Amino acid sequence: MAFTDLLCRALQQKSQDILHAMDLLVDTKSSIQDLRDEGWKDLLDKVLSFCNKHGTLVPDMQASYSDSIRSRRNKDNISMEHHYKIDVFTTTMDQQLQELNSRFSEKITKLFVLSASLNPNKGYKNFNVDNICRLAEKYYPPDVSKDDQFHLRYQLQLFYRCVSNHDEMKNLSSITDLCRTLAEIGKSNVYPLVYRFIRLISTLPVSTTTSERAFSAMKIVKTSLRNKMEDDFLSEYWIIYIEKDITEKFTIDSIIDDFNSMKTRRVQFG
Structure with missing residues (x-):
């Protein structure tokens, strides 16, 4: 919970930095995996220390563990430590990783990272023509034809020069603001492919x-x-x-x- 709490708080923010959020997601997955592989002994020591400090009865971890269901299915005896480590601790970590992987698969994570290349926040610092063209080619082929993909690259290069010199487009903070501003100042007609693609990206959230x-x-x-x-x-x-x-x-x-x-x-x- 300590690892996932920070990620949950970050994903719930209204103003979201996609790149930082995705980095945090990767770090959270790695931390949970490390905890699963190497964190059992430290956790057990902390639990035993807490129990001893508060006078809580601690079971003999080397004693045999059995329940009615396991006894019917498996005649082999297992220790208390094996039960808590494998059946409880490891299973919980696997469920956490499975949940994160199902909600944020590698494909979805890459989609978020590539879409951040169009975010105008902080002076378009994440703007990347190659990433945007790769996003159009890989995730939006029905909406952006091969011919449009070719022209999109050159429109993006001209578009980036334009926003650097246009005061109304310098201090935008989201793709939605960028889409609205392009329509208001008439630049949507100058860069129609860029505008269309920004509209597609704005539906992602x-x-x-x-x-x-x-x-x-x-x-x-x-x-x-x-x-x-x-x-x-x-x-x-x-x-x-x-x-x-x-x-x-x-x-x-x-x-x-x-x-x-x-x-x-x-x-x-x-």
Whole structure:
């Protein structure tokens, strides 16, 4: 928790430095992995010291550990230390790493890092034409054709010279501000490919936020009682749960009318 707390706080900030956040993510993963591989002995010593200091009963770590489930499945005896180290400590560390890897895969991390190349914060210090072109080629091929990718590189080079000499574009802090300013001062027509690509990048926080909300909803919606729910029904259930602002506008009468319009029924609801 001490390692992940700093990462959670950083990711919740409204003004986000993507590069620093991704560096912190990599460092957090490495720290948890080091703790998993080499941190058991130090943790055990701290726990034993705490228990002895407060008069808490400490089990014999070399004694045999058994429970009813393990006894039925495995006749081999294991020690108390093995149980707490493998079944509790290592399992917890693996769950933490799996959660971070699933939410922030290598592909998603690279996407965030490359998208930071368009961030105008701190005088466009992260601006990198090669990274932006690589981002367009790898992640947005349906939106940016091969011909557009060729011209995008030259528009980006001219665009960077422009922002360095334009007062209204020097002190921007986010991609959203950059997109809005380009439209306001008419530069969106001068650099149409750059403007289109900035608009694509500006939707990235929205899409990732929706994904995060979906992950949170999954734990609530798909309980053990709903474990056999089919994918189509589960997907529709998620939409209703996540988009509560939209579903609150539905009325019982509109739902009944839609249900009746699907096909002819012997009994009509009214």
